[in-house]
Amino acid sequence: MDLFMQAAIEQARLGLAQGGIPIGSVIVHDGRIIGRGHNRRVQKGSAILHGEMDAFENAGRQPAGIYHESVLYTTLSPCAMCSGAILLYGIRQIVIGENQTFMGEEALLRSRGVQVDVLQDADCIHMMRTFIEASPELWNEDIGVEDSDHPL
């Protein structure tokens, strides 16, 4: 198991233990984690703190060149907002835990030259599948859809 994906999974589990949505992310520069994050919708009543956004926020105001050289790890395929943040900061490579429970904007990212690797990690899939089954309303809220749009 990739150590950095393991760190992202630890973030997801931390979020789950807090009663939150189990998605985690880390941003790695030159072999060192410069930002860790997990979804904080529940914990902070936040509409923007997805796992990847939280990792950016915790990495903070880095020089552009640092972000350009960084790799972002996330347990789940990144949504439009998080993919947009990846594009804004010129992240050139991301590693995704899985995209079976949710397919984000991978095609857009690839079309802009981002290297996207998907691990289809069994732990990530199990964690999300269990969560979505238990809390479909919360999950739908997190991806901006009405329950009636996407009955689970």
Place this chain on the structure above:
Amino acid sequence: MDLFMQAAIEQARLGLAQGGIPIGSVIVHDGRIIGRGHNRRVQKGSAILHGEMDAFENAGRQPAGIYHESVLYTTLSPCAMCSGAILLYGIRQIVIGENQTFMGEEALLRSRGVQVDVLQDADCIHMMRTFIEASPELWNEDIGVEDSDHPL
């Protein structure tokens, strides 16, 4: 002048008065502002609180249907991150103060069915032009480019 764009400009001016980057945004549902925001990079040391993101954060955990019916106003053409948030939450209409000092992801938004209106408001243009001339490093940091990439 559109009253909601005026409210977004007031947010931008508030940010400027705080020593921040003068970009503001409001989210309007059914004729009522449900979230106001301004760029807080400087004020909060934030990598993610662009004006539009701050407006989403202040609007908070709304039901999906509320966001679907909302209109977002922003003083400046929205970057990839903010455009991604607009797509995530299914915002169908945005009104932009200007896109002369920075062209965001308007084409992507339109390609996804978002109605995008650009006012080319003289106050918005003047505010950004003055700011970029005075603080090019801060501006470049905010849009994720190295100073050497985009000399001003």
